[in-house]
Amino acid sequence: MKLLGKTALVTGASRGIGRAIALELAQQGINRLLLVARNGSKLADVAADIEAMGVEVIILPLDITQPVAVSTAIAQAWREYGPIHLLVNCAGVAHQTSFLHANLSQMKDELSVNLMGTYNITRLVARRMAKQKEGTIVNVSSLMGKIAAPTMATYSATKFALLGFSQALRGELAPYNVRVVALLPSLTDTDMVRDLDWFRFMQPVSPKKVAQTLVKGLQKDTPEILVGWESHLAVWCQRFAPWFIEQITRMAAPLSRKPRSPQLRQVELIG
Incomplete structure (x- = not known):
């Protein structure tokens, strides 16, 4: 894909991977x-860094789990700024x-942002891309979308689902x-890693x-x-020796050691 002269939309752009992708796209033309x-104020900070490179930036402070607000914002942006050629779905929690200690609100939060939020904005942009016969959609999954991780059950499930979603859309x-x-x-x-009981x-x-x-x-x-x-x-081993990867994952998981507390860390990954 040639980036010169194109318009990209990046979700989860206020921090972490989303911010880095926005900056890299700007550097690449x-x-x-x-x-x-x-977070509108954090978006403004990222926008200032990008504008210093001479790239036009529009910030859209949105909760992607709110379909009406997202639909209105995308329609208005398309009218005012023209077609979107690249969509990067990076927002996630x-x-x-x-x-055994998880609660329903945590699960709903991950499903709502990682899956339904991505679905909401992708549906709106993909329909317009299909009409213009041009576009690229990037869904940011995770290595945990290939290899599930203890203590991250729902997150892993959403990232597996994003791979299936991507595969289905690819054909359609x-x-x-x-x-x-x-x-x-x-x-x-990213800054969130410092708060995690992560894997060896x-x-x-x-x-x-x-x-x-x-x-x-x-x-x-x-x-x-x-x-x-x-x-x-890791993906090669998962394909040819899944039993080995499962054993390694168990050994590396925080629950194979004495946890800090019955409930481990809660973090927002991006956006």
Whole structure:
């Protein structure tokens, strides 16, 4: 995909991976960026950094789980700023907790943002992309969308679901010249990582590396973009020796050690 002269919309753009992707797109010559997140002041800070590069930025403080507000904002943005060529669905939340101590509100929160929020905005943008016969949709899943992680049951479930969602859309939207890609970062060094009881043996990558890997991947005809050789190795092992990966995951999980408390950390990943 050529970025020059294009317009991109990035959700979860106020922090972490979403912020890094927005900055990387700006550095690579994108013409216009629409930035979506719930925190308007943080979006404004990101916009200031991008505008300093000479790229036009529009901030859209939105809760993507609110379909009416999202529909209104997308329709207005399309009218005022023209077609969106690239949609990056990066907004997501996670609650790290033992499944036996999890509560229903946590589960609903993850399902609402990670799945329904992504569905809401993708449906609105994809219909317009199909009419213009051009577009690329990136759904940010996770390595946990391939290898489920103890203490992250619902989060893993949503990331597995995003891979299925991406695969289904890929087939449906191909006749309209709309490409669908899944990005699978592993543990990423964002501010939220410092509050996690995370997994042994995992070395975090930088958000910038995730963003750079995405941009490089967009130049290739690949349906899934993995970040780092460790992710490629883990997915290869999952395919050919799933029993081995399951044992390693159990050994690495926080619950294989004495937890700090019955309920582990609750964090917002992006946006």
